[in-house]
Amino acid sequence: MRPRPRPWTAPALALLVTAAAVLPALPFRTGGPAEPAAAAGRGGTPHTEARHVVLAVHGGAGTALRRQDTDARTEKAYRDGLADALRAGQKILRGGGDSVAAVEAAVRVLEDDPLFNAGRGAVFTEDAGHELDASIMRGSDLAAGAVAGVRHVRNPVSAARLVMERTRHVMLAGEAADAFAARSGLTPVTQDYFWTQKRWDELMKAKNPRTTAAARDGSMTGTVGAVALDGRRGLAAATSTGGTTNKMAGRVGDSPVVGAGTYAKDGNVAVSATGQGEVFIRGAATATISHLVEFGGMDVAAAAHEVVMGRLPKLGGTGGVIALDAQGTYAAPHSSEGMLHGYATADGRIVTRVFPDEAAGRR
Numbered sequence: 468m469r470p471r472p473r474p475w476t477a478p479a480l481a482l483l484v485t486a487a488a489v490l491p492a493l494p495f496r497t498g499g500p501a502e503p504a505a506a507a508g509r510g511g512t513p514h515t516e517a518r519h520v521v522l523a524v525h526g527g528a529g530t531a532l533r534r535q536d537t538d539a540r541t542e543k544a545y546r547d548g549l550a551d552a553l554r555a556g557q558k559i560l561r562g563g564g565d566s567v568a569a570v571e572a573a574v575r576v577l578e579d580d581p582l583f584n585a586g587r588g589a590v591f592t593e594d595a596g597h598e599l600d601a602s603i604m605r606g607s608d609l610a611a612g613a614v615a616g617v618r619h620v621r622n623p624v625s626a627a628r629l630v631m632e633r634t635r636h637v638m639l640a641g642e643a644a645d646a647f648a649a650r651s652g653l654t655p656v657t658q659d660y661f662w663t664q665k666r667w668d669e670l671m672k673a674k675n676p677r678t679t680a681a682a683r684d685g686s687m688t689g690t691v692g693a694v695a696l697d698g699r700r701g702l703a704a705a706t707s708t709g710g711t712t713n714k715m716a717g718r719v720g721d722s723p724v725v726g727a728g729t730y731a732k733d734g735n736v737a738v739s740a741t742g743q744g745e746v747f748i749r750g751a752a753t754a755t756i757s758h759l760v761e762f763g764g765m766d767v768a769a770a771a772h773e774v775v776m777g778r779l780p781k782l783g784g785t786g787g788v789i790a791l792d793a794q795g796t797y798a799a800p801h802s803s804e805g806m807l808h809g810y811a812t813a814d815g816r817i818v819t820r821v822f823p824d825e826a827a828g829r830r
């Protein structure tokens with residue numbers, strides 16, 4: 468006798484079919500051929516990306532390149548952008564320059580590259596303008612500088628460094644920050660300098676009520692940053708961003724906030740963050756990583772993993788960090804689908820990572 472179907476079988480089957488259809492559309496799924504569950508930086512356990520690192524950069528957690536829809540030219544453009552930034556910082560370090568100069572040089576290259584959401588490639592605000600944020604921190608004395616909401620500075624990271632070195636303040640904002648940068652000799656630019664078709668299309672997409680939340684979130688963010696360790700064991704970090712697409716005018720994210728987007732302390736760690744800024748501020752992301760190393764006895768990979776994969780998701784945010792300790796140990800965890808990043812080692816090797824499934828040592 469054939470067993471009779473139980474009453475719950477049909478609804479359960481319907482649920483399974485619906486889940487199978489919906490799950491692949493979710494933005495942060497794991498598994499699947501394009502993105503193995505063990506993707507570098509995104510696994511369930513802390514992961515040391517590399518050792519003997521002297522400089523690392525990131526190009527944001529918002530731009531996830533997928534192998535299946537990335538042509539060779541696009542891949543090369545992103546790799547070249549990251550590698551050029553690493554070379555610029557590497558040159559400073561090789562010439563005996565300090566980690567502050569190295570992170571500034573690396574971030575400037577990324578700010579000038581329209582591919583990245585900082586400087587030239589900054590995203591649009593909701594009123595179709597551009598407002599840029601940046602910060603820099605020196606690990607030897609915890610000196611820091613930042614600018615928020617600047618509209619006419621070509622290289623906000625350099626303005627942040629000037630705030631650190633030439634004022635008695637940590638952060639300048641808005642028009643006065645623009646004026647300070649111009650007075651200090653930085654190249655002023657008009658808003659149209661930041662206009663790019665790609666960012667305009669993203670703004671239109673964000674404003675279109677038919678755009679799904681997942682598609683919108685996929686192109687909302689991005690940021691650039693760098694961390695460095697110099698010959699005197701000095702650590703520094705810098706972060707620069709156009710913020711989030713369609714953000715309110717006046718919105719300031721985590722990138723210029725010391726302890727949220729950027730942190731560096733000699734003998735400890737240098738960290739630069741990217742992701743949903745509001746959550747990184749609320750979670751004091753980069754300072755917490757530093758404190759977990761200093762007071763919690765964790766190594767850099769464990770501390771960065773704990774914050775990025777454990778604490779920030781509980782606050783509702785995704786993103787990633789690049790983190791470098793005083794021994795040159797480098798970690799780059801991210802809870803977002805991808806994070807563009809790369810590093811240079813003490814022996815001069817330059818490595819870039821643009822796809823989520825790139826495992827350590829593959830390139």
Ligand code: ASP
Nearest residue numbers: 688689690720741742744
């Ligand atoms: N953290 C940046 C911000 O919220 C954006 C990003 O990194 O993607 O402004």
